[in-house]
Amino acid sequence: MSEVLLQAEQVSVRFGGLTAVDAVDCTLRAGELVGIIGPNGAGKTTFFNAISGVQPPTSGRLLVAGTDLTGSAPHHFAAHGIARTFQTPRVFPDMSVRDNVRFGMQFAGRGRRAPAGLASEGEILAMLGLDALAHEDAGAITPSQQRLLEIGMALGTRPRVLLLDEVAAGLTEAEVDAMARRIRRLRDEWQLTVVWIEHAVGTLLRYVERVLVLNQGRKIADGTPAEVINDAQVIEAYLGDELAEGIDA
Numbered sequence: 453m454s455e456v457l458l459q460a461e462q463v464s465v466r467f468g469g470l471t472a473v474d475a476v477d478c479t480l481r482a483g484e485l486v487g488i489i490g491p492n493g494a495g496k497t498t499f500f501n502a503i504s505g506v507q508p509p510t511s512g513r514l515l516v517a518g519t520d521l522t523g524s525a526p527h528h529f530a531a532h533g534i535a536r537t538f539q540t541p542r543v544f545p546d547m548s549v550r551d552n553v554r555f556g557m558q559f560a561g562r563g564r565r566a567p568a569g570l571a572s573e574g575e576i577l578a579m580l581g582l583d584a585l586a587h588e589d590a591g592a593i594t595p596s597q598q599r600l601l602e603i604g605m606a607l608g609t610r611p612r613v614l615l616l617d618e619v620a621a622g623l624t625e626a627e628v629d630a631m632a633r634r635i636r637r638l639r640d641e642w643q644l645t646v647v648w649i650e651h652a653v654g655t656l657l658r659y660v661e662r663v664l665v666l667n668q669g670r671k672i673a674d675g676t677p678a679e680v681i682n683d684a685q686v687i688e689a690y691l692g693d694e695l696a697e698g699i700d701a
């Protein structure tokens with residue numbers, strides 16, 4: 453089996469009386485392409501926040517390539533190879549597209565050894581189809597290009613694990629498929645581990661090999677798309693809606 457890059461052990465995040473993430477265990481290995489699905493408010497983004505250092509867990513442990521980073525700041529997670537995007541793209545509008553990717557490189561520290569292929573901002577922009585826009589201000593490109601740029605900023609940190617939070621939100625169906633193919637290429641060509649939260653369940657299930665399902669903060673399923681869509685708890689959590697659309701698709 454390939455190397456374990458991230459291990460979440462019984463991770464919980466509580467906000468006052470609300471348990472947003474409830475004792476979630478999760479092991480991510482090198483080269484996996486994993487989807488996370490779950491109804492609104494299931495705890496998906498909060499789980500990402502926990503495993504990227506944005507929201508320290510209330511309890512549980514986070515090991516990144518064997519190092520305990522529980523409670524560490526996001527830049528420590530970045531320096532250990534964890535990168536993420538946010539639901540709302542957070543690009544620097546007055547900086548060029550290329551400088552946004554460079555910023556990602558500085559965030560993780562200059563000393564970080566780049567995984568093979570992820571050498572320069574030029575290669576990252578080419579992979580994302582943004583090379584022709586390298587000198588444009590990030591604020592002047594379209595929202596869907598800004599979503600790609602946010603992936604570029606995350607890739608600039610030279611990650612081993614890339615966490616994508618609804619990067620296809622608001623895109624047309626054709627754009628969602630193009631995004632999914634690009635994400636698959638990132639994994640294939642740069643041997644990244646990719647974890648992808650998306651409400652477009654149908655697309656997600658077609659492209660990932662493994663799916664985690666969260667419901668009310670708990671992990672209720674973890675398996676192949678075929679296993680997950682036949683799981684009684686998953687069907688109940690979705691009450692047929694989004695999952696049915698996913699299966700139809």
Ligand SMILES: Nc1ncnc2c1ncn2[C@@H]1O[C@H](COP(=O)(O)OP(=O)(O)OP(=O)(O)O)[C@@H](O)[C@H]1O
Nearest residue numbers: 467470471472490491492493494495496497498499
């Ligand atoms: N900073 C916070 N303070 C208080 N409650 C929060 C905070 N962040 C999230 N929550 C609550 O935690 C629960 C999980 O939210 P989260 O955003 O992680 O769900 P999600 O599965 O990503 O939802 P969606 O699919 O709608 O994005 C929700 O009830 C949400 O209101």
